Amino acid sequence: MDFTSILNMALLFSLILGLGAISGFFSERVGIVNIGINGMMTFGALFYCIYGGLINGGNAGYKGGMAGDGTFLIPMLLSSVTTIIVGLLFGFAVIKLKADHIIAGTAINLLGASLGIFLNSSLGFSILGVEELRNSYTQILKVGETNLFGSTLILFFLIGIIVLGIWLFMKYTKFGLRFTSIGENPYAADVQGINVIKYQWIGLIVSAAIAGLAGSIFMYNSTSFRGDVDSLGFLSLAIMIAGAWRIPLISLVSIVFAFLVSISKQTIPNVNSDLLLILPYAFTLLSLIVFSFFNFGNAPKHVGQHFSHEKV
Amino acid sequence: MKNSNQIQNKLKYASDSFFYNNKNRSLIKQIGFVMLFILGSLFVSLIIIQMLGYNMIDALNAIFTRPFQSFLIKDFITNIAILGLSGLAFSVAYKAGIFNIGISGQMVASGLSIVALSQALTKENGETTTGPGGIIIVVIVAMLTGMFVSMIIGALKVYLRVHEVVSSILLNWIIFFLAKWLIVEGPLMNPNDSLYSSGIHEDLAFYDSGMLSGFVGALVSLLVVAIIIWAVFKFTIFGKQMSYVGKSLTASKYSGFKINELQLSAFAISGAISGILACVVYTANATKAMPVPLVNMVPLEGFNGIAIGLIAFSNPIAILPVSFIMALFSTTALAAPPFPNSMGNLILGLVMYGTSIFALAYKIQLMTRIRTFLSKKLNNDFTKKWDERVKNKNKFLKALDVKLSDLKIDLFSVKIKDEKIGNTTKEELIEKYLNEKNQLKNNLNTIVELEEE
Numbered sequence: 001m002d003f004t005s006i007l008n009m010a011l012l013f014s015l016i017l018g019l020g021a022i023s024g025f026f027s028e029r030v031g032i033v034n035i036g037i038n039g040m041m042t043f044g045a046l047f048y049c050i051y052g053g054l055i056n057g058g059n060a061g062y063k064g065g066m067a068g069d070g071t072f073l074i075p076m077l078l079s080s081v082t083t084i085i086v087g088l089l090f091g092f093a094v095i096k097l098k099a100d101h102i103i104a105g106t107a108i109n110l111l112g113a114s115l116g117i118f119l120n121s122s123l124g125f126s127i128l129g130v131e132e133l134r135n136s137y138t139q140i141l142k143v144g145e146t147n148l149f150g151s152t153l154i155l156f157f158l159i160g161i162i163v164l165g166i167w168l169f170m171k172y173t174k175f176g177l178r179f180t181s182i183g184e185n186p187y188a189a190d191v192q193g194i195n196v197i198k199y200q201w202i203g204l205i206v207s208a209a210i211a212g213l214a215g216s217i218f219m220y221n222s223t224s225f226r227g228d229v230d231s232l233g234f235l236s237l238a239i240m241i242a243g244a245w246r247i248p249l250i251s252l253v254s255i256v257f258a259f260l261v262s263i264s265k266q267t268i269p270n271v272n273s274d275l276l277l278i279l280p281y282a283f284t285l286l287s288l289i290v291f292s293f294f295n296f297g298n299a300p301k302h303v304g305q306h307f308s309h310e311k312v
Numbered sequence: 313m314k315n316s317n318q319i320q321n322k323l324k325y326a327s328d329s330f331f332y333n334n335k336n337r338s339l340i341k342q343i344g345f346v347m348l349f350i351l352g353s354l355f356v357s358l359i360i361i362q363m364l365g366y367n368m369i370d371a372l373n374a375i376f377t378r379p380f381q382s383f384l385i386k387d388f389i390t391n392i393a394i395l396g397l398s399g400l401a402f403s404v405a406y407k408a409g410i411f412n413i414g415i416s417g418q419m420v421a422s423g424l425s426i427v428a429l430s431q432a433l434t435k436e437n438g439e440t441t442t443g444p445g446g447i448i449i450v451v452i453v454a455m456l457t458g459m460f461v462s463m464i465i466g467a468l469k470v471y472l473r474v475h476e477v478v479s480s481i482l483l484n485w486i487i488f489f490l491a492k493w494l495i496v497e498g499p500l501m502n503p504n505d506s507l508y509s510s511g512i513h514e515d516l517a518f519y520d521s522g523m524l525s526g527f528v529g530a531l532v533s534l535l536v537v538a539i540i541i542w543a544v545f546k547f548t549i550f551g552k553q554m555s556y557v558g559k560s561l562t563a564s565k566y567s568g569f570k571i572n573e574l575q576l577s578a579f580a581i582s583g584a585i586s587g588i589l590a591c592v593v594y595t596a597n598a599t600k601a602m603p604v605p606l607v608n609m610v611p612l613e614g615f616n617g618i619a620i621g622l623i624a625f626s627n628p629i630a631i632l633p634v635s636f637i638m639a640l641f642s643t644t645a646l647a648a649p650p651f652p653n654s655m656g657n658l659i660l661g662l663v664m665y666g667t668s669i670f671a672l673a674y675k676i677q678l679m680t681r682i683r684t685f686l687s688k689k690l691n692n693d694f695t696k697k698w699d700e701r702v703k704n705k706n707k708f709l710k711a712l713d714v715k716l717s718d719l720k721i722d723l724f725s726v727k728i729k730d731e732k733i734g735n736t737t738k739e740e741l742i743e744k745y746l747n748e749k750n751q752l753k754n755n756l757n758t759i760v761e762l763e764e765e
Contacts, residue, residue, distance in 0.1 A: 035477075100622075102622070103622045106622060111662070118658035230608065230609060231609065234413070235485075238477065238478040238481045274489045274492045275490070278490060281482045282486055284482055285479060285486070288478060289468065289474060292472040293472075
């Protein structure tokens with residue numbers, strides 16, 4: 001068993017899951033159930049492939065630019081910003097037109113998957129010159145003789161600091177507290193003079209951007225784009241709920257889960273690899289059951305409902 | 313003559329009360345909108361296909377003719393059943409306020425039980441101990457397995473407050489990896505075929521080698537399940553209570569419903585339908601076995617069910633036409649050269665998005681907007697009159713006031729001048745006044761009515 005490759009994989013995997021879950025956090029804290037995280041992540045992965053191909057496709061042996069493997073953060077940021085469009089589409093449905101959150105979210109998921117699959121080959125040809133979209137970056141800055149990469153560490157610590165910042169911001173600033181209050185009781189917030197709709201839009205925009213980033217990190221960790229992110233968006237949703245809608249707990253759960261999955265993915269002699277992969281899921285389910293006795297976390301009270309002045 | 317008039321009146325009454333009562337009007341509106349949006353998104357996807365260099369007319373032709381060709385129609389019907397059953401499994405739970413994202417997992421678990429049962433019931437000489445009737449046992453066992461899995465999720469939700477979305481996603485993956493092991497290396501593997509699990513005996517399958525398909529069993533199970541579910545929600549107290557739990561948990565709690573039992577039964581029914589779905593998915597085609605998953609991905613049937621159920625507004629009868637239309641696209645996706653395989657997927661995705669945002673069109677009051685748009689743009693008599701009436705409302709009301717006060721003055725002066733003005737007597741004046749008052753009142757009422765509309 002190679003510990004460094006487990007570490008490398010676990011760090012990236014925990015970033016994908018953690019960011020996916022924090023994306024869910026941002027929308028649920030303003031009372032919007034975002035079941036479309038998976039779709040948004042798929043869009044993020046798609047955009048990452050496109051930007052990555054345009055910027056660095058040549059270095060990876062395809063058509064496209066030759067900016068070097070060190071520029072991997074640029075397509076990630078671009079794809080994160082572009083995914084905001086999907087968030088706006090979702091927001092238009094659920095905030096402006098008060099559509100059912102679940103229906104709109106499912107639509108985003110379906111749209112992500114179908115557009116991803118459909119555009120895969122034609123965009124692959126026109127951007128990369130190969131029959132499907134691919135990750136144009138290879139991980140860089142290998143640490144010594146190990147399988148750990150510096151790029152992974154940079155990403156992990158960078159995003160770790162950002163997440164810490166988000167947590168402090170949400171916990172100690174006026175903005176963060178107002179933000180949280182909207183998921184609990186938007187009418188009370190409204191009476192206080194807080195612009196509920198504005199905060200909901202901000203929540204969804206941030207949610208989409210973070211989901212897009214998660215999707216692009218997923219792509220950074222894989223080779224070819226298959227029109228999906230292996231349903232990790234749904235798993236992130238599960239982790240968000242398991243993390244009781246709290247950032248520290250979400251981060252902890254995603255890191256532990258990622259390590260469990262990475263360890264289970266190693267080949268151990270005489271043990272079936274598929275059976276081993278059951279472990280992280282079973283462990284999460286068991287810990288959820290155990291936590292349920294302590295009444296650990298409650299969902300934002302107004303989640304899944306619409307806010308409108310007419311109702312008051 | 314009189315009789316025929318009576319019958320005509322009765323028919324008119326019946327048709328009017330059907331088409332113009334509020335409930336049906338909104339239903340007809342809803343259905344119309346869904347159809348409009350399906351067509352709209354089909355159009356959008358055809359435009360995208362055209363932009364990518366294919367002929368959209370050919371594509372349209374393929375969608376509406378290929379599924380009905382003799383070599384595909386059986387698959388087409390099986391597809392309808394698969395989409396319909398998954399939609400039904402989702403809708404039952406959704407009606408009771410439960411989001412069952414674990415249909416795929418329940419289906420895979422049932423599939424495993426079917427394969428295992430087939431192994432147990434098949435003798436060494438290749439015959440089954442049950443004979444052709446064994447399919448009934450298979451369906452029952454599959455239903456029980458699906459129920460068992462969904463009840464685990466249900467019990468976790470009801471008694472331990474574990475969110476059903478999390479537990480079903482986790483269970484999906486647990487069952488998926490378990491199934492993969494069982495099929496690839498475990499007791500359910502097929503030593504001669506690396507792509508499929510050990511086979512299901514024909515006695516225990518929907519597949520009929522005479523017809524080279526299992527579409528009859530698939531279609532029958534879809535129709536039976538749809539009708540039963542419809543009847544349960546339409547006619548039984550149990551069904552009504554279940555849907556009230558979905559509509560308002562607190563209200564049903566205060567009404568004394570047994571919420572835990574109702575939610576658990578919704579889970580159970582949903583799981584049972586997933587079991588039937590497994591029978592169709594795994595035993596109705598020629599392979600009669602569970603496929604070995606090539607990538608680590610939970611089967612998509614359950615997720616498609618969510619979309620179908622939501623498009624059909626969880627109405628068991630509406631699920632039938634919706635799954636018919638969706639099956640058109642997904643069947644074309646399977647066999648449509650020269651178009652890419654993903655064409656059907658794209659149309660499916662866009663149509664599902666379109667129908668999902670149908671709800672939005674409803675909320676932006678599409679019809680009202682179209683009407684106002686038309687009234688502004690088209691300068692025909694009707695709209696002109698309408699506009700003038702609305703615009704002149706205030707003017708009209710002022711005129712009314714003035715007229716009424718004038719008449720009062722008239723009457724007043726009559727009193728002074730010996731009950732006569734010129735040639736008109738007091739009675740005549742009062743009559744004139746009342747007439748005019750009534751007329752004005754009527755006009756005002758029509759305006760108010762028109763505005764309310």
